[in-house]
Amino acid sequence: MKTVTRTVLVADEGMILTDGNHYGTDVILKVGGNAEEWREITKEEYELAIAESEAEVV
């Protein structure tokens, strides 16, 4: 029998996880994924990052 383990990251209250490109409160990493690639930022930082991303669309 093979047991597959996946790392699940959950952000603290009021915080958002990011790897620099993606943002979320709950992250299921791929099998073998590196949790150290993710860090927490504040919601304010997240909203600023999203606003900059969306501004590129116009």
Place this chain on the structure above:
Amino acid sequence: MSVNEKMTAIADAIREYGDIDGDMSLDEMATHIPAVYEHGYGDGQMEGISQGEKSGYATGYARGKQDENDRFWDDIQSYGNRTNYNDAFKGWGAASISPKYTITANQLYQFIHGCANLVTFDWSKVIPPANGYVSCYSMANGDSKLVSVDTDLIFSTQAGATAGQFMFANCKSLVRVQKIYSTAKVQYTNAFQNCESLVDIEFDGVIANDIDTHWSPLSKVSIESKVSHLSDDVSGKTATFNKAAVLAAFGTEEAWLAYVASKPNWNFVLI
């Protein structure tokens, strides 16, 4: 009828429709008989005007409108021979667009980009090309009122990385996308940005790049469609979902974790 009776009948007609009353001589009858024709002509004109004003108006209006509509689309679509629809309706102000001819272009690059008032498009006229679309880049990008995309967006194997980018960005009223048939090269960067009403979308083919629908309260069927078409041949790509929609569909985060176990090569993000 005697000759006298015939002459009297002619004189009566002249008296009724002509411009003389009372007794008249044969010479006077000859002089005034053209007035009978003129009177009839005048009455005919009045009747024609009356028909135009009444029963003829609605018919005339409808025909004039249709003729002008036909001329418009004949020009826009080159009598059905147009093949390049890049930017075709970009920035149009209409609430609905209903082309006269079918659209069989091989790309829909900025097809209805920036149509701020657009609510409905007659998708029955959009026929996917046999080999699929090369690009749908920024196809409907813009803060439109578009509710539904009722055609299959089938990407070609020739579709490049940008083919899916910004496809529906800022389509805040969009509820349904019939189907996206994806190929491995296609990227979906900002494709669903601010699609805050999108519930129903079917995926087919292979999704092999990051795809973010976190703005959208997708149905369970739509979430499952997206997950099931994530490529098994890539590693470390990220699929992002709306957390509330996932919890509504799967009940718990544990159930969600169990469901995505079939895609161990992907990162799954909720927000």
